[in-house]
Amino acid sequence: MIEATRLTKRYRGTTAVDALTFTVAPGRVTGFLGPNGAGKSTTLRMILGLNAPTSGSVTVDGIPFAARPRGLRHVGALLDAQDVHGGRTARAHLAILARTHRIPSARVDEVLDEVGLTPAADRRIGGFSLGMKQRLGIAAALLGDPPVLLFDEPLNGLDPEGVRWVRGFFRSLAAEGRTVFVSSHMMAEMQHTADHLIVIGQGRLLADLSTAEFAALDSAPRVTVHTPALTALTAVLTADGAAVRLSSAEAAEVTGLTAARIGELAHRHSIVLHALTPHTTSLESVFLSLTAGHADHLTGGLR
Numbered sequence: 001m002i003e004a005t006r007l008t009k010r011y012r013g014t015t016a017v018d019a020l021t022f023t024v025a026p027g028r029v030t031g032f033l034g035p036n037g038a039g040k041s042t043t044l045r046m047i048l049g050l051n052a053p054t055s056g057s058v059t060v061d062g063i064p065f066a067a068r069p070r071g072l073r074h075v076g077a078l079l080d081a082q083d084v085h086g087g088r089t090a091r092a093h094l095a096i097l098a099r100t101h102r103i104p105s106a107r108v109d110e111v112l113d114e115v116g117l118t119p120a121a122d123r124r125i126g127g128f129s130l131g132m133k134q135r136l137g138i139a140a141a142l143l144g145d146p147p148v149l150l151f152d153e154p155l156n157g158l159d160p161e162g163v164r165w166v167r168g169f170f171r172s173l174a175a176e177g178r179t180v181f182v183s184s185h186m187m188a189e190m191q192h193t194a195d196h197l198i199v200i201g202q203g204r205l206l207a208d209l210s211t212a213e214f215a216a217l218d219s220a221p222r223v224t225v226h227t228p229a230l231t232a233l234t235a236v237l238t239a240d241g242a243a244v245r246l247s248s249a250e251a252a253e254v255t256g257l258t259a260a261r262i263g264e265l266a267h268r269h270s271i272v273l274h275a276l277t278p279h280t281t282s283l284e285s286v287f288l289s290l291t292a293g294h295a296d297h298l299t300g301g302l303r
Helices: 040-047 090-100 106-114 130-142 160-175 187-193 211-215 230-239 259-268 283-291
Strands: 002-011 014-024 028-033 055-060 075-078 148-152 179-183 196-201 204-210 222-226 243-248 251-255 275-278
Touching: 002 040, 014 040, 014 196, 014 204, 028 040, 028 160, 028 187, 040 055, 040 148, 040 179, 075 130, 090 106, 090 130, 106 130, 130 148, 130 160, 160 179, 160 187, 187 211, 187 283, 196 211, 196 283, 204 211, 204 283, 211 283, 222 259, 230 243, 230 251, 230 259, 259 275
Parallel strands: 028 179, 028 196, 075 148, 148 179
Antiparallel strands: 002 014, 002 055, 196 204, 222 251, 222 275, 243 251
């Protein structure tokens, strides 16, 4: 379990993280979301003891991570898949990590197999694609078989098959009772991967909800309509409180009315409809609405 209490980080005149309080519970995948510059990476670095908080605290299973002598046995983390020595092989990279944390060398082959890198184990990392480096980073995080796992943008560079694999793999880790904390900007994938979401903007907490509760924040129905009488239908729908955005001469997106209500109004006014297409709720639409005005508040490359 990860627990942050009024966690704050300031850099000169900039507040990167502003009094964040949240809990990342075991047994589920928790997505960590926010626009660029929201403070996600800074928060992850404070969890790992790489950055010291200006105030507040964050603990992993009750104590600061920096207090643990062999961290990989307690927390596995992937912060930057590119931050690895390109001249080493995948096997050598993991073997060095294992040796420094007193992890049995047999574990190296186990995690290489788990992430599908056994065929590339003796290739130099410099020749790896970004997706392969992401898999190697995940393997390194798993090396100590830790109960807590942190991943910063682990889907970058993965092909569709790799994304599906990561989705299922993270869920299987959570099902084992581990704490899985995933920072990502890929909203569609978080909708399929995360059980719970923590959303921040300008360093402040915006939402701490289950994925279902977060999706329910998008309460306004949206429907695409196709009709040869778009002008007449627009007048009828706006009079009933809808917002209508034209997308072509015979198509529009309607917000605020259900497909059933639009059909009833069209029938009542003898307006021909060619199609009504309701939109399913997406995390992306809720996210964009919630974080509007909260992007890029940091400078100097902080995230």
